[in-house]
Amino acid sequence: MWIHTVVEGDTLRDIAERFGTSTRALNRLNELGDEDRLVPGLHLLVPGPPTAVRAYQVRSGDTLATIAQRTGLSQEQLQSWTGIRDGQPTGQQTGGMQLTAGQTLYLPRPLTAAEKKTIEANGYLLPQGTLSDANILRDTPSLTYVCMFSYQARADGTLVPPRDAQGLQAARQLNIAPLMTVTNFDGTNFNTELAHTLMANGSIRRRLIENIGRTMQQKGFRGVNVDFEHMRPSDRPLYNAFIRELGQAVRARGFFVSIAMGPKTSDDPQASWMGAFDYRTLGQEVDFLMLMTYEWGWVGGPPMAIAPLNQVRAVLEYATSVIPSEKILMGMALYGYDWPLPYPSGRRASGISNNSAQNLAIVQQVPIQWDVASQSPYFRYRRADGTEHEVWFDDAMSVLIKFQLIYDMNLRGVSYWVLGNEFPQAWYLMADTFQIRKV
Template identity: 55%
Template sequence: MRIHRVRQGETLQQIAGDYVVSVRDIVRVNELSSHDVLVPGLNLLIPKGDPLAVQAYTIQPGDTFQSIGERFGLTANVLTTWTGYDPSESLPVGTRIYLPVRRPSKRTIEVNGYLLPTGTPSDARIFQTISDMTYFCSFSYQARADGTLEEPKDNVALAAAKRAGIRPLMTMTNFDGNQFNTTLAHTILANNSIRRKVIDQTIAVCTRKGFGGVNVDFEHMQPGDRPLYNQYLRELRDALHAQGLSVSIAMGPKTGDNPNQPWMGAFDYRTIGQEVDFLMLMTYEWGWVGGPPLAPRLLHDF
């Protein structure tokens, strides 16, 4: 949403054309009673139109509002709005200005949702209110120390997701029924036979229930288990890919790599990025239900 201050002589048609939105949407958002009368100085809310990017441009000798507008396909009103210069002003050579550039198309995103299924009809009703979701993660298949999996009651939810064209993913955790268990994760990751059994059980469940892949959500692992976790993901990936299934993970957010950091240290971003098909970054871990409200932080590359 942007704000436009009406200038003398402007019409809604001109303003709508400048921002690539419809007159109807401007009238609706601003609750205007007339399409014809605009008072100079009036601030209008401009609803979202075509997606825009911003391009920097350095004013060259001989540049005018008209020549810049023609080069970038922008009206004088748009240039004034974005640069702050008036069409009657001369443009200072060497000054950097920022201009809107319309993207040719919108980006496609993938959307995931987690559900703790109850096995009741309410699970199916949830999917009746959801549209344009890519994945549904059934939470959760709890890995046990003997290599077996504790399954949720998700048959109703799975059937509803498939009817809605949503790809179901099996979420595997080191949750012991009360908490994410550090010792349980280590037991599974460090023992070859248990690790193999968990993978075999996972493949069997995916085949029996029709999952499209597995989402691993191991949390609160020992920082020293980082190489073991990497190895487990490689082995799981190879087994799943052989069946045409995807592997993804949920992992904690961090702005730098500190292998000794509690909770986050076990996640080797660089290696994991080569081992999984995609991931869910749990930015809400910067602030959680038991603490003060915090905004998610942006992730730095490293």
């Protein structure tokens, strides 16, 4: 598929005619809220052969003509992809992207069938116990795994299950392997003391492991996914031992073990929240793992990209230095945030699906900007009550750029948080860019 950057004056009909497609096809791929209106900086998926990206560093004095000569792309292709128009002065922003010396542009390259990497894809589902669970999975049938979030461990080693019967049935029908996600979530927070109790008390730990194995067998899970968060740094050895013991027990029953881990770029065993994650040891103990490479932008923090490319890459560079890359699923967010300004204002951001964020910009008729450092889109708008807001999200371009990390670092695949947030471009691009393994 191709990505077209909308500029001032573009219409959906004009774009469709330019690429020999229909407005209906463009709307299907992008789920636009309003076919008659677009905004500059919007990245539209366009039908076409599979496309990946390559990095190009802009040189002083570069023009579209010189970049075209160096990359083998035509100026027309460059204009469509970047939104930059010929003759635009260096550093001037148009359609969300820039031609600034030293900046990195991610430009298109053909992706042949022989090059297509086979990966695994996971998605976390918050089951509601209704037909909506099945419908969500039917909208994303190319998953390898679905993590049912979550089985909440209690201090006595018992488990409080989610209402996942509908989701499990749909997963079996769609040949998606269900994983049982076990957490130290107490219904309100990830509980530090609960995690300690579960791991430090031998009889409780063994009871929890037995309950996990029994539940997987009874419900038809293929494996367990442990998502313990906010653990004490001093509990690092306990967590290593718990995952080792759990792995031995569940593999004996024919299951596999995986974990979700917070992101970090070095190992400080005393670091708050992240010190408990011993990447090197845990990487040896699990069959695979999900790195939570998102949430830099969060509800209580300043407006910024949720999964900035520079931060995601830094985490993966460290992770692959101590964990076999073929065990790592890169986390990807299916959501953005909408912050009230000025920050801090005493108010928290609100979550928004990536597709809704795109369509909010169209409704508000505000241009979508492009942040070069994070390779992420954002925009500002003003509500009817006069309050200004800033929205950061992921779109087709930022997703395709992050997908390239899976190729560059030979990762196992990708893991999405959280299913049900609409983002059709991500699913179309994943199917276009990879072969998805089923187990």
